[in-house]
Amino acid sequence: MSMTPSESTAATSATAGTTKAVGIRERNRQELTAEILASAQRHLVEHGSADLSLRAITRDLGMASSAIYRYFASRDELLTALIIKAYNDLADRVEVADGGVSKRGDHRARWQAISTSIRDWALDNPQQWALIYGTPIVGYAAPEDTIAAATRSTRPLIQLLIDESGRSGATELVTESNTSILAPGLSNILAEIGGPAAETDVVRGLGAWAEIIGLISLELFGHLKNVVLDCDAHFTYLSNEIGTRLNFEVGP
Amino acid sequence: MSMTPSESTAATSATAGTTKAVGIRERNRQELTAEILASAQRHLVEHGSADLSLRAITRDLGMASSAIYRYFASRDELLTALIIKAYNDLADRVEVADGGVSKRGDHRARWQAISTSIRDWALDNPQQWALIYGTPIVGYAAPEDTIAAATRSTRPLIQLLIDESGRSGATELVTESNTSILAPGLSNILAEIGGPAAETDVVRGLGAWAEIIGLISLELFGHLKNVVLDCDAHFTYLSNEIGTRLNFEVGP
DNA sequence: CACAAACGTGAGCACCGCTCTTGTTTAAGA
DNA sequence: TCTTAAACAAGAGCGGTGCTCACGTTTGTG
Numbered sequence: 001m002s003m004t005p006s007e008s009t010a011a012t013s014a015t016a017g018t019t020k021a022v023g024i025r026e027r028n029r030q031e032l033t034a035e036i037l038a039s040a041q042r043h044l045v046e047h048g049s050a051d052l053s054l055r056a057i058t059r060d061l062g063m064a065s066s067a068i069y070r071y072f073a074s075r076d077e078l079l080t081a082l083i084i085k086a087y088n089d090l091a092d093r094v095e096v097a098d099g100g101v102s103k104r105g106d107h108r109a110r111w112q113a114i115s116t117s118i119r120d121w122a123l124d125n126p127q128q129w130a131l132i133y134g135t136p137i138v139g140y141a142a143p144e145d146t147i148a149a150a151t152r153s154t155r156p157l158i159q160l161l162i163d164e165s166g167r168s169g170a171t172e173l174v175t176e177s178n179t180s181i182l183a184p185g186l187s188n189i190l191a192e193i194g195g196p197a198a199e200t201d202v203v204r205g206l207g208a209w210a211e212i213i214g215l216i217s218l219e220l221f222g223h224l225k226n227v228v229l230d231c232d233a234h235f236t237y238l239s240n241e242i243g244t245r246l247n248f249e250v251g252p
Numbered sequence: 253m254s255m256t257p258s259e260s261t262a263a264t265s266a267t268a269g270t271t272k273a274v275g276i277r278e279r280n281r282q283e284l285t286a287e288i289l290a291s292a293q294r295h296l297v298e299h300g301s302a303d304l305s306l307r308a309i310t311r312d313l314g315m316a317s318s319a320i321y322r323y324f325a326s327r328d329e330l331l332t333a334l335i336i337k338a339y340n341d342l343a344d345r346v347e348v349a350d351g352g353v354s355k356r357g358d359h360r361a362r363w364q365a366i367s368t369s370i371r372d373w374a375l376d377n378p379q380q381w382a383l384i385y386g387t388p389i390v391g392y393a394a395p396e397d398t399i400a401a402a403t404r405s406t407r408p409l410i411q412l413l414i415d416e417s418g419r420s421g422a423t424e425l426v427t428e429s430n431t432s433i434l435a436p437g438l439s440n441i442l443a444e445i446g447g448p449a450a451e452t453d454v455v456r457g458l459g460a461w462a463e464i465i466g467l468i469s470l471e472l473f474g475h476l477k478n479v480v481l482d483c484d485a486h487f488t489y490l491s492n493e494i495g496t497r498l499n500f501e502v503g504p
Numbered sequence: 505c506a507c508a509a510a511c512g513t514g515a516g517c518a519c520c521g522c523t524c525t526t527g528t529t530t531a532a533g534a
Numbered sequence: 535t536c537t538t539a540a541a542c543a544a545g546a547g548c549g550g551t552g553c554t555c556a557c558g559t560t561t562g563t564g
Binding site: 049050058134135136141180181183184199210211213218221223226231237238242 | 296301302304355382385386387388394399402431432433434436437438455456458459461462463465466467469470473474475476477478479480481482485486489490493494497
């Protein structure tokens with residue numbers, strides 16, 4: 001059986017039932033793949049995605065430069081893996097922050113937790129932020145593998161929008177056919193997550209999301225230098241204003 | 253007198269008074285510099301900034317690969333020139349759009365002209381947009397040369413914010429000392445452009461700006477795929493809502 | 505007219521992503 | 535248990551990159 005590097009991650013534990021028969025080769029493969037990803041992550045953090053060199057990674061791991069292509073078919077495929085990891089790391093932070101709000105009806109608190117956790121993660125991981133929200137490098141169309149992780153990172157925010165839309169008793173809910181602005185496939189995501197929402201609410205929520213992403217990118221990419229002195233206060237002020245604008249208050 | 257590539261543009265027409273004595277060498281230098289920039293611009297539009305190759309440019313112009321370093325000291329310096337050009341191109345578009353609103357008191361119309369002209373330019377020049385608002389490539393700190401062009405592109409928006417702040421009779425104007433959020437140097441820019449403005453107005457204006465930049469970047473970088481079907485309508489809806497939020501109405 | 509600065513050229517260095525061939529190790533089927 | 539094919543590691547190599555340097559030429563100037 002031949003195995004291309006692309007399907008390496010999907011072919012784990014082929015023999016169901018018996019957890020024992022993994023095989024030395026399969027174990028080594030998983031371990032080396034993890035080591036490559038870890039080294040790539042280090043290089044990404046230190047030098048940025050543009051300077052990420054496959055040869056440097058192989059030098060780190062003491063292997064031949066050609067050996068890495070047994071595990072990742074190309075530099076783009078490695079970057080895609082790093083993108084997915086970045087999305088998941090961000091999603092973890094946002095989920096923990098949102099989940100930390102015990103009073104689920106306090107939409108204002110949940111909004112503050114979500115928005116500030118996004119920025120905190122970005123400040124802690126600027127290279128990873130640039131990887132997912134900066135200039136796309138792998139190609140104009142993001143690989144299919146990334147969209148699952150991408151939607152996971154925005155899921156808490158969507159959930160909050162749905163909850164708020166339900167509280168306000170919104171009509172004109174988004175369905176697959178009645179939407180003119182939003183994509184038809186979005187209604188499936190909304191339904192899968194927790195129910196429908198009004199189209200205008202979703203559109204305004206996307207505006208709030210864009211403002212958060214924009215503020216963080218402007219800050220991280222240096223566009224607020226000589227403009228904003230206290231970026232913390234600036235973000236807090238605007239995030240709070242967005243919460244007011246979207247009617248996020250303490251509910252029952 | 254020695255001349256490094258960095259100061260080539262600043263050393264034009266050294267002999268004041270006589271416009272004639274430019275010299276063949278100086279003329280050739282300016283022409284070749286312009287040709288290099290034009291070729292670089294073509295490569296940028298077609299292949300993106302990441303794949304911009306100095307050697308490909310020299311092949312285009314039929315010169316030796318090492319000759320380009322007589323005109324640009326490094327790839328970063330060429331990219332910086334392209335960034336400045338992109339900022340100025342964007343500024344031209346925004347200035348024309350804003351200047352096209354004859355009724356200067358119609359702040360709502362000016363806002364629509366400014367915001368939509370930014371997006372229109374971005375859709376027409378996605379690679380240039382990525383160059384200035386995407387991941388910074390030249391270095392974390394933008395070169396000093398770019399900030400002049402950068403502020404020029406945001407000047408109409410700042411002007412509009414000042415006009416609106418004046419209409420609403422804002423108090424607590426931004427000065428060099430009383431600001432806690434904004435940078436001290438910003439008050440100089442505000443004063444130079446057309447007068448003071450309230451700090452909260454400027455902060456909220458920055459939020460609106462971030463939302464516009466964020467919406468365009470999300471759209472161009474592929475993050476609204478499978479989310480927003482009609483990006484035109486989406487942007488128009490939110491831009492109009494921002495105008496309402498900032499009290500942009502038809503004035504006297 | 506001499507001289508120095510600016511210029512164009514080609515070779516060369518170190519690096520990159522990626523491919524191919526060669527020889528070895530592992531695992532599965534006869 | 536032995537055989538055979540797949541997976542693997544390694545090294546050479548290809549075309550490309552940014553950039554440097556030494557060389558000979560052109561140009562402007564004192």
